[in-house]
Amino acid sequence: MSSTTSTADAGLIGLAVMGQNLVLNLADNGYSIAVYNRTTATTEEFVARATDDQDVRGTETIEEFVAALSRPRKIILLVKAGEVVDKVIDQLLPHLEADDIVIDGGNSLFTDTQRRFEALAEQGIRYIGSGVSGGEEGARNGPSIMPGGSADAWPEVRDMLQAISAKAGPNDDEPCCDWIGPGGSGHYVKMIHNGIEYGDMQVLAEAYLALSALGNSPAEMATIFDGWNQGRLRSYLVEITAEIMAATDDDGTPMIDVILDAAGQKGTGKWTVISAMQLGQPMMLVAEAVGARMVSSFVDVRKRAAELLLGPESVGLGDLSVADVADAVYAAKLISYAQGFMVLADASAENEWGLDLASIARMWRGGCIIRAAFLDDIAEAYGRDANLVNLLFDPFFVDAVNASIPGLRKTVLAAAGAGIPVPAYASALTFFDGFRTARGSANLIQAQRDYFGAHTYERLDKPRGEWFHTDWAGTGGAATSGSYSA
Ligand code: NBP
Numbered sequence: 001m002s003s004t005t006s007t008a009d010a011g012l013i014g015l016a017v018m019g020q021n022l023v024l025n026l027a028d029n030g031y032s033i034a035v036y037n038r039t040t041a042t043t044e045e046f047v048a049r050a051t052d053d054q055d056v057r058g059t060e061t062i063e064e065f066v067a068a069l070s071r072p073r074k075i076i077l078l079v080k081a082g083e084v085v086d087k088v089i090d091q092l093l094p095h096l097e098a099d100d101i102v103i104d105g106g107n108s109l110f111t112d113t114q115r116r117f118e119a120l121a122e123q124g125i126r127y128i129g130s131g132v133s134g135g136e137e138g139a140r141n142g143p144s145i146m147p148g149g150s151a152d153a154w155p156e157v158r159d160m161l162q163a164i165s166a167k168a169g170p171n172d173d174e175p176c177c178d179w180i181g182p183g184g185s186g187h188y189v190k191m192i193h194n195g196i197e198y199g200d201m202q203v204l205a206e207a208y209l210a211l212s213a214l215g216n217s218p219a220e221m222a223t224i225f226d227g228w229n230q231g232r233l234r235s236y237l238v239e240i241t242a243e244i245m246a247a248t249d250d251d252g253t254p255m256i257d258v259i260l261d262a263a264g265q266k267g268t269g270k271w272t273v274i275s276a277m278q279l280g281q282p283m284m285l286v287a288e289a290v291g292a293r294m295v296s297s298f299v300d301v302r303k304r305a306a307e308l309l310l311g312p313e314s315v316g317l318g319d320l321s322v323a324d325v326a327d328a329v330y331a332a333k334l335i336s337y338a339q340g341f342m343v344l345a346d347a348s349a350e351n352e353w354g355l356d357l358a359s360i361a362r363m364w365r366g367g368c369i370i371r372a373a374f375l376d377d378i379a380e381a382y383g384r385d386a387n388l389v390n391l392l393f394d395p396f397f398v399d400a401v402n403a404s405i406p407g408l409r410k411t412v413l414a415a416a417g418a419g420i421p422v423p424a425y426a427s428a429l430t431f432f433d434g435f436r437t438a439r440g441s442a443n444l445i446q447a448q449r450d451y452f453g454a455h456t457y458e459r460l461d462k463p464r465g466e467w468f469h470t471d472w473a474g475t476g477g478a479a480t481s482g483s484y485s486a
Contacts, residue, residue: 008034008057010074010160011065013088014106015042018132019078021139022105022164027054029163034059034068066095073100074157078132081106089116098124101153105132105145107268110184110191110275117149117183126150128157129183131190133368134166142166144368145177146193146360148186148353154179166367176366181353188275188347189360192340195272195286197237197369198265199336202289202424203329204241208256209420210325210411213317218254222246224322232400233329235372263293272343279350281343284431285336288423311419320414327407332428334401337378338391339431358382392435405432447472454481 012023015037023046026033032055037043040060047058059065066073073096079088085104092102102125104113113129120127127149134143145165147154158179165177180186204225211221225242229235247255269290276283295302341357348355361379364370381394391397412429415422434440446457447470454476456467469480 006032007070008032008055008068009070010076011035011069012076012078013037013065013092014077014079015046016078016080017136018105018139019076020046021136022076022078022132022143023056024050024054025140025142025164026160027056029160031055031160031163033057034065036060036062036065062091063095066092071097071100072126072156073097074103074160075101076103076105078105081108082112085112085116089120093120093123093125096123096125099126101126101128101150101157103128103130103147103157104187105130107131107190107194107266108187109271110186110188112184113149113187114184121150126153128153129187130161131187131193133190133193133370135369138166138367142176142367144193144363144366144371146180146186146189146363147177148180148182148184148189151179151182166371168362168366168371172366174362174365176363176368178356178359178363180360181348181355183351183353185348185351185353185355188351188353189344189355191268191271191275192344192347193364193368193370194268195276195283196336196340198269198272198289198293199286199340199424200235200237200333200370200372202285202292203332203336204237205292206332206415206422206425207325207329208241208245210317210320210328210415210422211322213315213415213418213420214320214322214325216322218245218256228326228329232374233326233333233372235374236369237372260299261296262299263296265290265293269293275347276339276343279343279346281339281346282431283339283343284427285332285339285424288427292421292423312417315418315420317414317418317420320410324407324410324414327404328411328422328425331401331404331408331432332425333372333374334392334397334404335428335432336424337374338397341378341382341391356382356386357388358386401432405429408432454479456480 009031011034012019013036015035023033023035034057035043036059043058047056050056057068059068077088085108108129117127128147129149130145130147132143132145142165145161162175162177165175168174168176180189222242222245225238225245229238229242244256249255249258273283273287273290344355344357358379361375365375377396381391382388388394392401408425408429412422412425449455450457450469451472454469456469458464459468
């Protein structure tokens with residue numbers, strides 16, 4: 001299809017919504033790009049729409065595509081995540097040479113990326129698994145890009161990826177793209193981003209329920225969310241929520257009132273929670289967000305339950321105010337991000353990735369769905385102390401969470417009393433109260449475990465690491481179950 005004789009700077013496979021927009025972004029930044037798509041008609045149609053100053057070159061076969069690229073080749077994949085990525089890599093491999101660079105920009109599971117990174121390294125091919133966040137608009141105008149994998153490939157693709165990424169910072173000139181780490185770490189960080197995104201959305205959905213119960217119309221909520229977007233809650237999701245509340249259908253009905261309340265999900269929230277659980281990290285707000293989407297999808301069952309199951313007699317919210325709900329949103333977000341960064345820190349240690357948490361917070365300040373003013377605060381906290389044990393221990397966050405927790409507590413109490421489900425808020429509050437309780441109730445759990453399974457326990461009056469067993473019922477012996485752990 002192309003008549004250009006020089007080779008292209010880079011190539012991209014997969015011309016659906018993300019691929020097309022990323023190519024246009026690359027072309028606008030002065031890169032010549034060869035493109036290939038399984039369905040050739042899509043390639044033809046796309047290339048025909050490129051303007052004269054966008055150097056986009058269509059190819060019809062993988063062979064033609066690979067031959068169109070400068071060496072070492074830089075090939076971005078934006079195909080459907082899963083086995084399609086493996087299929088496309090298998091098609092490419094016979095035509096690639098040592099040192100070529102393959103960049104998977106899709107939402108691949110990080111363990112798949114780790115496997116592909118290792119398999120391609122054996123053949124001398126460098127592999128980068130890179131999360132790209134920001135959807136269609138981000139891909140076109142500047143996404144947040146989270147690349148990880150073959151470190152020696154980074155200097156060769158850095159300029160290109162940073163050129164097309166979003167920019168943030170005081171002068172809007174700091175790229176929201178930096179090296180994440182080895183193996184599957186880039187896709188891991190993108191997965192955690194998506195998990196946090198689930199949490200942020202649920203936190204706002206619960207604010208919508210509470211604000212509705214306080215008697216606010218969608219138009220009034222548009223004003224409230226817009227107000228929130230001018231202060232500490234300033235973020236892309238609050239901004240679009242204000243716009244959604246203001247939008248009306250053709251007949252003037254608020255759009256929010258005509259949309260079925262059954263949420264979809266593609267799996268990254270679930271993956272996040274599974275990974276957090278495997279690490280032993282309680283990323284519970286996101287777990288509740290995933291669960292809430294699941295409950296929402298039981299549309300018919302919920303209708304039946306609404307007929308059978310009783311709520312409280314009073315549905316009033318007492319003296320709950322809009323300001324309390326704003327505090328609930330803020331406190332829940334602080335706790336959710338603290339949980340997310342606990343997971344990142346643990347995953348980094350477990351996998352020896354050396355993640356730079358301040359750099360990750362900076363990368364999320366622009367282009368991506370969770371971009372928000374307070375990511376600056378997170379970056380500053382990890383800038384002050386890279387080994388911060390917990391985000392909530394940073395002086396800024398200590399003050400911020402202590403000041404907003406009363407509003408969260410009041411919102412959870414009021415919602416529980418009125419029978420309004422606020423799983424993310426309740427989970428955040430429960431985590432907060434558990435986290436700040438120096439002596440909790442797990443002594444009973446340990447006693448129970450020792451009673452029925454001889455799992456042993458530690459004592460307050462003995463050093464940590466010394467294990468004891470009691471013959472609780474007088475029917476057991478001294479044998480313990482030291483090797484058994486759940
Ligand atoms: P899709 O995820 O819908 O994938 C469509 C692309 O995959 C098309 O180019 C299609 O070619 C190609 N493809 C398929 Br399907 N099967 C193929 C096969 N067997 N061999 C070769 N190509 C095949 O596209 P998308 O929504 O642009 O997303 C691309 C990636 O970016 C995904 O991993 C996605 O999860 C991720 N992502 C998407 C968004 C978003 O907002 N959409 C945001 C962030 C990340 P065809 O034209 O021939 O069918």
